[in-house]
Amino acid sequence: MGSIHHLIGDLPHRSLHDLSRRYGPVMLLKFGQVPFIIVSSPEAAKDIMKTHDSIFAMRPQSEIMKIITKRGQGLVFAPYDDQWRQLRKICIRELLCAKRVQSFCAIREEEAARLVKSISSDQAHLVNLSKKLADYATDAAIRIITGTRFENQE
Known part of the structure; x- marks a missing residue:
């Protein structure tokens, strides 16, 4: 069940607000087996997205997604690392350049x-x-x- 019982009712946004007042602007809640990081203040969101962005840059990989994406070898599901940065450069240079877009x-x-x-x-x-x-x-x-x-x- 995890933390989902905290949100039962007609106004889950108010329950989240109450939780943030009690535990602070950054919380870890589990809905079933899935963990969610809840950020409830603009300051905390800015800190996370600007200062710690590389930590959150990767998408979670389930076993089925590892099979479908061949362990994240493509650009969309690749882990944020040197290979991903190289793939991104190639895409921007070759696929998204002005001449190609114009074509x-x-x-x-x-x-x-x-x-x-x-x-x-x-x-x-x-x-x-x-x-x-x-x-x-x-x-x-x-x-x-x-x-x-x-x-x-x-």
Whole structure:
């Protein structure tokens, strides 16, 4: 059960506030088996994110994520170390340089036109703009990565 019993009720944010007044602005709570660090003051958050940022830079690795990511060999799940910094430099230099980003301008414009057409053609119904924008971002990314258009089947 861990610490979850402290948050039972209609106002869990108030329970967290009460806990922070009792134990301070930084607390370790366990929800089941999962530990969470709770930071409840701007000063403590700034200290953690600016002074101790490298400690919190890595994502936790479950056994299934180690299998899926081949022990974090890619950029997204790699541990924050020299290899990660090298991968990041390569991505910035090769994939995110101005020339490369500009080379995909036509794809972004085509997908934006499809988005506008999709929204404007659905005048009789409410439009879930969040979903439309997420679909736009996904479609553009897939076209940039694979060179082909993915037709959403929904």
